[in-house]
Amino acid sequence: MKLQGKMFVGLAVFMLAAAIVYGFWSKEAAGTTALFMGFALCTMIGFYLAFTARRADTGAQDREDADIADDAGELGFFSPHSWQPLALAVGGSLAFLGIIFGWWLMFFAAPVILIGIYGWVFEYYRGENRTQ
Structure with missing residues (x-):
């Protein structure tokens, strides 16, 4: 680094x-x-x-004395595929369109954004990780 x-x-x-x-x-x-x-x-x-x-x-x-193979192996945890960024992109697009065409469009954008944020935050609290 x-x-x-x-x-x-x-x-x-x-x-x-x-x-x-x-x-x-x-x-x-x-x-x-x-x-x-x-x-x-x-x-x-x-x-x-x-x-x-x-x-x-x-x-x-x-x-200086490192080989390419010295950096091999597991690099960390990376998230699998997720649909939440798509929901946030659609909600953000609607929000910016609301600035252009009218603030009434924010009423449709806000729930989509909130659902996307909620889904992304709690993405790993499903299945075996879910609390009772």
């Missing part, structure tokens, strides 16, 4: 330099703001990765 943190910090430095040069050269506010926001996002991700690398074990990518 140290390598990824250094990569994002390097990208943040580049984005800052690009934002300054672009801002002075073009005097255009939208692009300059977008580049400064990109700098801020890269800085946050780089800081998070550097902070996490100090607390986590050294991975194979952080060692």
Whole structure:
């Protein structure tokens, strides 16, 4: 993770330099703001990765003498397929369409969003994990 943190910090430095040069050269506010926001996002991700690398074990990518096979094996738990993101996408789409066409559409979007959030939060409390 140290390598990824250094990569994002390097990208943040580049984005800052690009934002300054672009801002002075073009005097255009939208692009300059977008580049400064990109700098801020890269800085946050780089800081998070550097902070996490100090607390986590050294991975194979952080060692010079590591082989590809050193990083093999189980990487963690990943969720199986889920329909809840689709429900949230449909609800979010309806909500944004409500901003465009009329706030009355929010009455249809809110239940879909709430059902999607509820389903995603309690997705693993079914079957053998369910409480009585």
